Amino acid sequence: MARKTKPWDTASQLDTPARIALYLEAAFDDGNPALIAAAIGDAARAYGMTRLAKDTGLAREALYRALSEDGNPEITTVLKVLSVFGLRLSAVESEAAV
Numbered sequence: 001m002a003r004k005t006k007p008w009d010t011a012s013q014l015d016t017p018a019r020i021a022l023y024l025e026a027a028f029d030d031g032n033p034a035l036i037a038a039a040i041g042d043a044a045r046a047y048g049m050t051r052l053a054k055d056t057g058l059a060r061e062a063l064y065r066a067l068s069e070d071g072n073p074e075i076t077t078v079l080k081v082l083s084v085f086g087l088r089l090s091a092v093e094s095e096a097a098v
Contacts, residue, residue, distance in 0.1 A: 014046035017086045024087070034069050040081055041067030047085065056080040 014020050020043045027039035044052050044067050053060035058077065066073035067081070082089055 010042045011046035014043050020046070020085050021087055024082075033072070037067055037071045037073055038069040040073070040078065041069070041071070043085060044081060052081065052084060055084045 010023070014023055024036075024039055024043060027036045030036075041064075044063060049060050049063055052058075053063055056063070056077075058080065063077075063081075065071055066077050073081075079089060
């Protein structure tokens with residue numbers, strides 16, 4: 001008997017600010033800008049793009065474009081989105097620092 005599967009949607013697991021924060025922290029630790037934009041995009045989809053557009057004052061289409069894997073969001077977009085999630089961007093010393 002064949003197993004039925006369904007596509008995995010990361011956004012379905014990002015249902016609390018704490019989960020969003022951990023997910024984004026892992027993306028930032030990786031350091032890949034495309035991965036970071038896509039991870040913020042996943043969190044945005046979990047929040048709801050229409051709601052996010054309203055809460056940030058940014059156009060929904062612009063959010064989709066900027067927060068895609070191929071997107072290149074401006075820092076103001078990232079900060080607005082993180083703020084709506086109840087998060088803030090901060091800098092910490094890396095272990096590789098001299």
